[in-house]
Amino acid sequence: MKLTVQDLNSHYGPAHILFDIGFEVGEGEVVALLGRNGAGKSTTFRSIVGLVAQCSGRIMFEGKDVSARPTHEIVREGLGYVPEERRIFTDLTVEENLEVGRQPKRPNAPHWTREKLFALFPNLGEMKNRPGGRMSGGEQQMLTIARTLMGNPSLVLLDEPSEGLSPKIVEQMVEAILTMKKEGVSIVVSEQNLHFARLISDRAYIIERGRICFGGTMAELDARPDIRDAHLSL
Amino acid sequence: MAFYVVQFLTGLASAASLFLVASGLSIIFGVTRIVNFAHGAFYMIGAYIAFTLTERLSGAFGFWGSIVLAALAVALIGVIVEMVLLRRIYHAPELFQLLATFGLTLMVEDLVVLIWGPDDLVGRRAPGFKGAIDFFGQNIPSYDLFLIVLGPVVLGILWLLFQRTRWGVLVRAATQDRDMVAALGVNQKWLFTSVFAVGVFLAALGGALQIPRDAVHHAMDLRIIVEVFVVVVIGGLGSIVGAFVAAVLVSELNAFGILIFPKISIILVFLVMAVVLIVRPWGLFGKPEAAARKTPGLTVNPWRPLTSNERLAALAALVVAATLPLFAGNYALTVGSEIAVFVIFAVSLHFLMSVGGLASFGHAAYFGLGAYGIAFLAKMAGLPMIVCLLLGPLLGCMGAAVFGFFAVQLSGVYFAMLTLAFAQIVWSIAFQWVSVTGGDNGILGLWPSSWAASPSHFYWLALGVAALVTIALRAMVFSPFGYALRATRDSLLRSEAIGIDAKRIQWTAFVIAGTTAGIGGALFAYLKGSVFPDNLGISLSVDALVMVLLGGVETVSGAVIGAIVYKALNIWLVSQTDLSKLVLGGFIVLIVVVFPKGIVGMLEMLVQRRRKSSPPGSPLLAKPIESAE
Numbered sequence: 127m128k129l130t131v132q133d134l135n136s137h138y139g140p141a142h143i144l145f146d147i148g149f150e151v152g153e154g155e156v157v158a159l160l161g162r163n164g165a166g167k168s169t170t171f172r173s174i175v176g177l178v179a180q181c182s183g184r185i186m187f188e189g190k191d192v193s194a195r196p197t198h199e200i201v202r203e204g205l206g207y208v209p210e211e212r213r214i215f216t217d218l219t220v221e222e223n224l225e226v227g228r229q230p231k232r233p234n235a236p237h238w239t240r241e242k243l244f245a246l247f248p249n250l251g252e253m254k255n256r257p258g259g260r261m262s263g264g265e266q267q268m269l270t271i272a273r274t275l276m277g278n279p280s281l282v283l284l285d286e287p288s289e290g291l292s293p294k295i296v297e298q299m300v301e302a303i304l305t306m307k308k309e310g311v312s313i314v315v316s317e318q319n320l321h322f323a324r325l326i327s328d329r330a331y332i333i334e335r336g337r338i339c340f341g342g343t344m345a346e347l348d349a350r351p352d353i354r355d356a357h358l359s360l
Numbered sequence: 361m362a363f364y365v366v367q368f369l370t371g372l373a374s375a376a377s378l379f380l381v382a383s384g385l386s387i388i389f390g391v392t393r394i395v396n397f398a399h400g401a402f403y404m405i406g407a408y409i410a411f412t413l414t415e416r417l418s419g420a421f422g423f424w425g426s427i428v429l430a431a432l433a434v435a436l437i438g439v440i441v442e443m444v445l446l447r448r449i450y451h452a453p454e455l456f457q458l459l460a461t462f463g464l465t466l467m468v469e470d471l472v473v474l475i476w477g478p479d480d481l482v483g484r485r486a487p488g489f490k491g492a493i494d495f496f497g498q499n500i501p502s503y504d505l506f507l508i509v510l511g512p513v514v515l516g517i518l519w520l521l522f523q524r525t526r527w528g529v530l531v532r533a534a535t536q537d538r539d540m541v542a543a544l545g546v547n548q549k550w551l552f553t554s555v556f557a558v559g560v561f562l563a564a565l566g567g568a569l570q571i572p573r574d575a576v577h578h579a580m581d582l583r584i585i586v587e588v589f590v591v592v593v594i595g596g597l598g599s600i601v602g603a604f605v606a607a608v609l610v611s612e613l614n615a616f617g618i619l620i621f622p623k624i625s626i627i628l629v630f631l632v633m634a635v636v637l638i639v640r641p642w643g644l645f646g647k648p649e650a651a652a653r654k655t656p657g658l659t660v661n662p663w664r665p666l667t668s669n670e671r672l673a674a675l676a677a678l679v680v681a682a683t684l685p686l687f688a689g690n691y692a693l694t695v696g697s698e699i700a701v702f703v704i705f706a707v708s709l710h711f712l713m714s715v716g717g718l719a720s721f722g723h724a725a726y727f728g729l730g731a732y733g734i735a736f737l738a739k740m741a742g743l744p745m746i747v748c749l750l751l752g753p754l755l756g757c758m759g760a761a762v763f764g765f766f767a768v769q770l771s772g773v774y775f776a777m778l779t780l781a782f783a784q785i786v787w788s789i790a791f792q793w794v795s796v797t798g799g800d801n802g803i804l805g806l807w808p809s810s811w812a813a814s815p816s817h818f819y820w821l822a823l824g825v826a827a828l829v830t831i832a833l834r835a836m837v838f839s840p841f842g843y844a845l846r847a848t849r850d851s852l853l854r855s856e857a858i859g860i861d862a863k864r865i866q867w868t869a870f871v872i873a874g875t876t877a878g879i880g881g882a883l884f885a886y887l888k889g890s891v892f893p894d895n896l897g898i899s900l901s902v903d904a905l906v907m908v909l910l911g912g913v914e915t916v917s918g919a920v921i922g923a924i925v926y927k928a929l930n931i932w933l934v935s936q937t938d939l940s941k942l943v944l945g946g947f948i949v950l951i952v953v954v955f956p957k958g959i960v961g962m963l964e965m966l967v968q969r970r971r972k973s974s975p976p977g978s979p980l981l982a983k984p985i986e987s988a989e
Contacts, residue, residue: 175543177539177542177543196542196547197539197542197543198542198543198545198546198547198548199547201542201543201544201545202545207543209540209543213537213540215532215533215536215537215540216536217532217535217536218529218532218533218536222529222532222533223533225526225529226529226530226533226541226544226546227544227545228526229544229545273544274544277544277545
């Protein structure tokens with residue numbers, strides 16, 4: 127397994143957010159983490175990369191336990207994270223944003239260069255020197271993914287990549303994610319949008335109120351309209 | 361005309377060091393969000409070490425090598441400080457960080473005297489820049505010209521460093537969002553350490569470069585830090601270009617201010633700072649800070665009025681305190697009166713910083729103004745004591761009204777820096793305006809009227825006033841005004857959204873706290889029989905902060921207990937050792953690192969823990985950056 131999460135529990139202060147979350151991602155797989163607003167998708171991702179102070183559980187990445195390690199070490203193992211809020215460095219140019227994400231080559235992961243990323247996201251190539259703060263939401267979303275890819279990750283956690291984007295940009299996003307998959311990057315993508323998830327994912331988990339309540343292939347999910355209707359707003 | 365040109369050039373030369381120190385402070389703040397109070401101390405150590413090295417190493421290479429070597433050595437000290445102390449407190453509230461670095465400053469002041477002695481040291485002239493250049497009959501030291509060139513050169517190097525290197529890109533990214541930088545695989549710890557080292561290097565270089573111009577002495581840290589705070593407030597915290605422009609501006613104002621107001625030249629700088637703050641509160645080149653991350657986080661438990669049992673206990677404590685004259689001697693009573701005065705002072709600061717969320721680093725200004733108010737009224741107008749006691753604090757009230765108006769335009773560290781700068785300005789006026797304030801000699805011979813003259817009567821007076829003030833301020837917490845004030849503390853935006861005029865509420869709180877401090881100062885003047893500039897100095901401001909933090913910020917009783925413990929400890933310490941600053945500084949650092957909740961906070965935690973088995977980590981201690989969401 128590429129990534130295995132077991133018994134993940136997270137708290138924000140006194141509030142218990144995640145309850146015994148567990149899921150798996152295979153090599154080269156795209157797995158969707160589906161759930162409504164506030165279900166715990168982002169917290170799951172933040173917990174995996176060590177950005178939640180109070181969390182317990184086991185996170186195995188490429189056979190190594192990374193649960194107690196600091197964020198930057200986890201990321202340097204090849205586990206990339208693309209936050210939902212994008213968190214572009216608004217004062218930095220596109221190129222500088224990419225520079226922050228740059229990490230050395232990794233033997234088991236595709237190697238991304240600026241040129242390759244500008245081919246993947248042509249819009250970015252046209253605005254290399256524009257400050258991140260003066261880009262549209264869609265452009266920022268592309269930049270935040272490209273920035274994470276500069277770290278040459280073998281697995282990427284993509285937090286709601288289609289959120290707030292126009293249909294045209296969503297199409298580009300689907301293309302980009304499929305290219306990443308073809309290059310051999312494993313992906314966990316959190317989504318509220320089942321249609322979007324269906325276009326890219328091999329399997330799906332559904333998270334509701336901090337608990338995983340379904341796991342299976344997309345076909346299995348389609349066979350259970352009751353689960354789909356109960357936990358996902360369409 | 362030539363004279364003015366020379367004066368202008370002198371100003372530019374002074375700007376060089378100021379810029380170096382200010383840019384270092386700005387860089388450190390940008391990434392670590394720590395306002396490094398110890399920056400002045402690093403500047404001072406830089407000067408001392410450079411002095412020693414230039415005495416030992418000869419020749420031109422020896423001199424310039426010494427300067428660089430001194431700065432590098434201090435940068436190394438900075439790295440150790442960062443790794444040992446600051447890494448433990450990055451997640452603590454801003455106030456604690458300022459306080460910890462202030463504790464360091466205190467320690468350094470004593471250490472420097474221990475190592476280099478108390479006398480001013482006059483350093484070597486710079487080889488190659490010993491002479492002066494004649495400019496239409498006026499002399500310009502050639503070293504000044506060197507400094508004038510150096511400033512822009514350093515600015516250029518820093519610009520290249522930040523724009524053209526990977527390190528610079530990472531630092532700029534971390535300035536905006538350090539968690540995201542970590543989430544991209546960058547080790548924040550070393551980034552922070554390297555940034556701190558660079559900042560400290562700049563400060564030490566600024567200090568080392570001063571030795572051919574100025575004598576090295578053990579008070580140069582406070583003098584520079586106040587100017588640096590003014591510079592970064594004007595230029596904008598986090599902006600290097602801003603630091604440069606503001607350093608030039610402040611230095612020129614100093615250079616020409618001396619010609620216009622020879623006695624109180626600092627007024628001019630203050631006026632400019634006030635104007636900048638009104639027009640652009642975040643400084644000329646700064647960016648408005650997102651309102652999200654601020655001082656709160658201090659109060660976690662909601663406050664409640666005292667239960668009747670607790671009221672009885674407080675009353676009992678007061679009664680016991682009132683019986684002191686029955687068995688204690690005059691010395692104990694004088695100490696008791698002093699403690700009562702400081703209870704007033706601490707409670708007033710507590711009101712401002714815990715109830716209002718406005719941590720003032722210059723609260724002594726209003727304490728001292730109250731004291732000077734008494735001195736003016738009693739000595740110059742010859743009014744009787746009771747009238748003086750009623751009117752004297754009004755000077756504190758007026759000072760708080762003027763400064764508070766500007767100060768509440770800002771929040772967080774800006775507020776702290778601004779209040780500190782204001783206090784230092786008041787101190788400078790008291791110190792420099794000899795004809796009115798007596799300068800360093802102060803105003804002597806203020807004695808209480810006969811009805812309050814005996815130590816026991818004065819003690820009862822001080823105790824009574826302290827009790828009344830504490831009760832009044834505590835009652836105010838639960839008044840509609842108190843609710844509004846706490847609302848502005850917890851969320852400025854939301855309180856404004858429900859129709860609270862937040863700035864006005866905060867200003868009112870500032871004035872109330874200032875006036876109350878003035879009452880304390882008024883009593884203090886009568887207790888000591890004299891008034892000195894030290895009564896409004898920085899160390900007194902910090903004393904008040906330490907009292908509140910020592911006792912615990914979260915409760916009024918914390919301020920009272922903190923004042924009693926701290927003052928008693930302080931009086932005892934001064935009688936025991938010459939190195940009181942060293943011990944005190946170490947003590948402050950220890951409180952911040954080990955007991956961030958203070959005495960009362962600790963006791964409450966123990967009580968709570970006994971009630972129910974301990975909750976998973978205290979919410980205050982485990983409050984990292986994630987609250988942004």
